[in-house]
Amino acid sequence: MKSWFTRKKAISAASKAAEVAAVKPSYQTLSDAGIGCWLKVTSMVGDDCEELRNLGFCEQLKIKKIAQDKHLLCSLCGSKVALSKHLAEQIRVEEELLVN
Amino acid sequence: MENVALVGLPNSGKTTLFNALTGEQGKVGNYAGMTVAVKKGNFRTPHGRELELVDLPGCYSLSPRSKDERVTYDYLVNESGNSQIDLLLCVVDSSDLQRQLPLLSDIMALEIPCILILNKVDLLENSIQKTDIQGLSDRLGIPVIPINALKKSGILELKQAIRHPLPVAPNRPWRFSEVAQGQLQHLEQAFIKAGVKAPKLKSQLILGSRHYREMFLEDFPADIQKEAQDTIDQIKSEGLSAHDEWFQARQNWSADLVKHLKLSQATNKLSLTDKLDRWLLHPIVGSITLLAAMFILFFSLFTLASYPMGWIESLFGWLTQMVATFIPDGDMKDLLLDGVIAGIGGVLVFLPQIILLFILIGLFETSGYLARAAYLMDRMMGLVGLSGKSFVPLLSSYACAIPGIMATRTLTRAKERLLTILIAPWMSCSARLPVYILMIAVLWGDSASTAEKAWIMLSLYLIGTITAFVGAAILRKGMKLTRSKAFFLELPRYQAPDWRFSLRQGVQAGLNFVKAAGTIILSISIIIWFLQTYPKEVNLAKLNQDSVVASSIESLDELSPEQLSALQVEQSWLGRAGRFVEPVFEPLGYDWRITTAVLCSFSAREVFASVMGVLFQENGEDVENLSKRMQQATRLDGSQLFTKATSWSILIFYIYALQCFPTTVTVRKETNSWKIAAAQLVGMSIFAYVAAMLVYQILS
Numbered sequence: 097m098k099s100w101f102t103r104k105k106a107i108s109a110a111s112k113a114a115e116v117a118a119v120k121p122s123y124q125t126l127s128d129a130g131i132g133c134w135l136k137v138t139s140m141v142g143d144d145c146e147e148l149r150n151l152g153f154c155e156q157l158k159i160k161k162i163a164q165d166k167h168l169l170c171s172l173c174g175s176k177v178a179l180s181k182h183l184a185e186q187i188r189v190e191e192e193l194l195v196n
Numbered sequence: 197m198e199n200v201a202l203v204g205l206p207n208s209g210k211t212t213l214f215n216a217l218t219g220e221q222g223k224v225g226n227y228a229g230m231t232v233a234v235k236k237g238n239f240r241t242p243h244g245r246e247l248e249l250v251d252l253p254g255c256y257s258l259s260p261r262s263k264d265e266r267v268t269y270d271y272l273v274n275e276s277g278n279s280q281i282d283l284l285l286c287v288v289d290s291s292d293l294q295r296q297l298p299l300l301s302d303i304m305a306l307e308i309p310c311i312l313i314l315n316k317v318d319l320l321e322n323s324i325q326k327t328d329i330q331g332l333s334d335r336l337g338i339p340v341i342p343i344n345a346l347k348k349s350g351i352l353e354l355k356q357a358i359r360h361p362l363p364v365a366p367n368r369p370w371r372f373s374e375v376a377q378g379q380l381q382h383l384e385q386a387f388i389k390a391g392v393k394a395p396k397l398k399s400q401l402i403l404g405s406r407h408y409r410e411m412f413l414e415d416f417p418a419d420i421q422k423e424a425q426d427t428i429d430q431i432k433s434e435g436l437s438a439h440d441e442w443f444q445a446r447q448n449w450s451a452d453l454v455k456h457l458k459l460s461q462a463t464n465k466l467s468l469t470d471k472l473d474r475w476l477l478h479p480i481v482g483s484i485t486l487l488a489a490m491f492i493l494f495f496s497l498f499t500l501a502s503y504p505m506g507w508i509e510s511l512f513g514w515l516t517q518m519v520a521t522f523i524p525d526g527d528m529k530d531l532l533l534d535g536v537i538a539g540i541g542g543v544l545v546f547l548p549q550i551i552l553l554f555i556l557i558g559l560f561e562t563s564g565y566l567a568r569a570a571y572l573m574d575r576m577m578g579l580v581g582l583s584g585k586s587f588v589p590l591l592s593s594y595a596c597a598i599p600g601i602m603a604t605r606t607l608t609r610a611k612e613r614l615l616t617i618l619i620a621p622w623m624s625c626s627a628r629l630p631v632y633i634l635m636i637a638v639l640w641g642d643s644a645s646t647a648e649k650a651w652i653m654l655s656l657y658l659i660g661t662i663t664a665f666v667g668a669a670i671l672r673k674g675m676k677l678t679r680s681k682a683f684f685l686e687l688p689r690y691q692a693p694d695w696r697f698s699l700r701q702g703v704q705a706g707l708n709f710v711k712a713a714g715t716i717i718l719s720i721s722i723i724i725w726f727l728q729t730y731p732k733e734v735n736l737a738k739l740n741q742d743s744v745v746a747s748s749i750e751s752l753d754e755l756s757p758e759q760l761s762a763l764q765v766e767q768s769w770l771g772r773a774g775r776f777v778e779p780v781f782e783p784l785g786y787d788w789r790i791t792t793a794v795l796c797s798f799s800a801r802e803v804f805a806s807v808m809g810v811l812f813q814e815n816g817e818d819v820e821n822l823s824k825r826m827q828q829a830t831r832l833d834g835s836q837l838f839t840k841a842t843s844w845s846i847l848i849f850y851i852y853a854l855q856c857f858p859t860t861v862t863v864r865k866e867t868n869s870w871k872i873a874a875a876q877l878v879g880m881s882i883f884a885y886v887a888a889m890l891v892y893q894i895l896s
Contacts, residue, residue: 097857130371134859135633144682146406146409146439146443147261147682147684149447150257150259150261151256151295151442151684152256152292152298154444154447155447156451157294157443163477164580165479166574166575167477167683169473169477171470172295173292173293173294173295173685174291174292175291175295175499175515175686175688176469176473176686176687176688176689177685177686177687178571178683178685179683179684180680180681180683180684181680182681182682182683183681183682187611196847
């Protein structure tokens with residue numbers, strides 16, 4: 097009985113996760129990404145792309161998101177920068193595994 | 197003389213290198229956006245050749261987005277023909293190469309000989325090998341010199357590299373895809389045929405940067421505009437984007453070079469900067485730290501500066517005694533005692549505080565904390581339509597509004613820049629310091645402790661700052677300035693404050709202050725003394741109804757020496773002029789003496805303390821007793837002159853009034869509008885008058 101309930105719970109959780117994944121977009125933006133992990137820029141989409149590129153953001157760039165409050169604090173290419181959520185939402189990223 | 201220009205991203209170390217090469221004292225700071233104007237100096241190579249060195253404002257790209265970047269672009273492209281560059285030194289921060297090298301690729305398109313300077317090399321985790329440097333130089337086709345400008349290492353090697361023949365002008369180091377490359381070359385040829393300056397750079401910017409096209413396309417001849425548009429359309433028809441091609445080509449080239457250098461890879465290790473920022477960037481802890489830092493700054497002004505202030509007071513006391521002893525009685529003695537010593541001494545006593553203020557601001561600027569303060573202030577400044585980047589020009593204005601107003605060149609939005617310029621004079625500058633300190637002494641005397649005086653001083657600065665923010669909130673509605681969404685700020689690594697630069701900055705500010713004291717203030721003190729002393733004759737027939745003595749007096753013998761002296765001053769040219777203007781400032785609680793001091797200080801605010809010194813000093817008296825004399829001063833009716841209401845009225849007037857013509861001239865230059873400058877001057881003067889009047893009327 098106990099194992100039946102456990103199996104039911106697991107199936108329910110899995111289907112819920114699948115539903116959420118179906119609704120959520122397939123990419124994540126720098127604004128959505130978790131704090132403390134290394135990320136790789138996959139693309140930039142939005143009106144401020146040119147400015148972001150001028151500031152050094154580009155595809156394949158590795159970024160570490162350090163903190164997020166009103167703005168985001170990130171580390172990239174040895175520099176630390178603060179940028180607004182508006183700009184961060186235009187940078188699409190994926191998680192990057194980094195080995196020390 | 198050959199011309200060498202320094203170019204690079206903001207905070208890459210250009211001005212530090214400029215100072216190291218020329219021995220000059222260009223303003224440095226660990227903050228992106230310190231240099232906003234072209235600065236020139238000379239230096240000699242080991243071969244004895246003298247070269248002119250030009251320091252340019254930092255720029256992220258040659259498609260300028262702010263006024264300071266435009267300054268660099270105009271100088272490099274040399275549209276006016278006034279800036280012929282023979283050699284470019286492209287300075288990059290070695291720890292951030294991948295972001296900094298794309299600018300180098302644009303610089304190379306200028307077809308001017310250049311040298312790549314790898315600055316801050318010793319800050320890299322893995323040191324660059326000499327073979328890597330040579331390899332990089334071979335790949336770029338230009339000399340590469342590793343240095344540390346702050347520690348002055350590598351400077352000799354750099355000077356040796358600048359020898360004849362100069363390096364060959366490099367080619368553009370990257371290529372578009374085949375189809376787009378053909379189109380780019382075709383456009384380049386069209387630019388060359390049309391005689392366009394910097395054709396390679398402009399052709400790639402026209403194709404690659406939408407922002408550049410929006411700003412500059414209309415400046416080109418009509419046929420070139422059509423040629424450019426046709427080229428973009430042609431590339432588009434091939435299923436490509438010129439914009440993406442350009443950025444991708446530069447980035448790939450930069451990434452390839454960095455890979456070649458095998459520099460330190462991204463790591464999870466926390467640096468000291470990261471550990472400090474955990475607290476200093478925290479919204480609550482960081483804000484408290486910022487407030488505490490400001491309080492310590494003002495506390496230091498009262499504590500550390502009190503010793504040298506005492507020495508200066510003693511010096512002037514000794515001078516007073518010498519003059520009183522050795523100069524015979526007469527007009528010359530009076531002039532020296534009541535004009536020169538009283539006037540100059542009343543102002544020079546504040547010299548240590550001026551120097552200390554500039555030293556402390558310099559320590560702030562060079563440590564890297566300034567950027568953190570800008571980040572923390574962004575939240576508050578966003579409420580009034582400004583961004584945290586406006587905080588740096590406003591902070592500079594605490595020292596002097598002129599460099600603060602010029603520092604607004606780093607702001608990319610024109611309305612935000614204008615709004616910052618309009619409110620900058622309300623950041624209490626160093627010239628107000630003598631007025632504040634004098635009036636705090638008059639109001640509180642010895643009853644307030646040093647810490648209390650520091651809090652009072654901080655409050656005066658906060659009054660001006662808060663009013664500036666409120667003014668910005670009101671003005672931005674009229675200007676339709678919305679909050680900036682695209683906020684970006686570099687937070688440089690913390691470094692030990694540059695004591696040498698800060699001390700030099702403080703001493704330079706002190707010298708400027710002494711120079712002003714020796715010229716403007718001395719002149720005004722002598723004029724005030726003269727106008728107050730003559731005519732010496734007293735005429736009882738000209739007694740006013742509210743004169744210092746009763747109109748029933750029939751003979752001068754009936755008057756005491758003090759009454760005779762007061763009557764003489766009243767009937768002097770200064771007294772008559774002051775009485776004439778007095779009704780204008782009467783609602784503020786000022787008598788003719790304070791009115792005279794306020795009007796004279798429109799030439800320089802420090803003059804207030806000097807004129808007080810001349811008008812309230814007595815023969816042979818120490819300067820330090822000026823505040824006590826002012827506390828005891830009375831009006832013609834015998835009531836106290838410097839009441840709480842009058843003193844606060846004076847303080848409020850000086851917080852808000854724009855009494856600095858050089859600032860107005862700078863505003864005119866930066867806004868290109870006499871209307872804006874005049875409106876600011878008149879508007880702030882009226883605001884100061886009304887505010888001071890309200891304070892006086894309420895408190896009395």
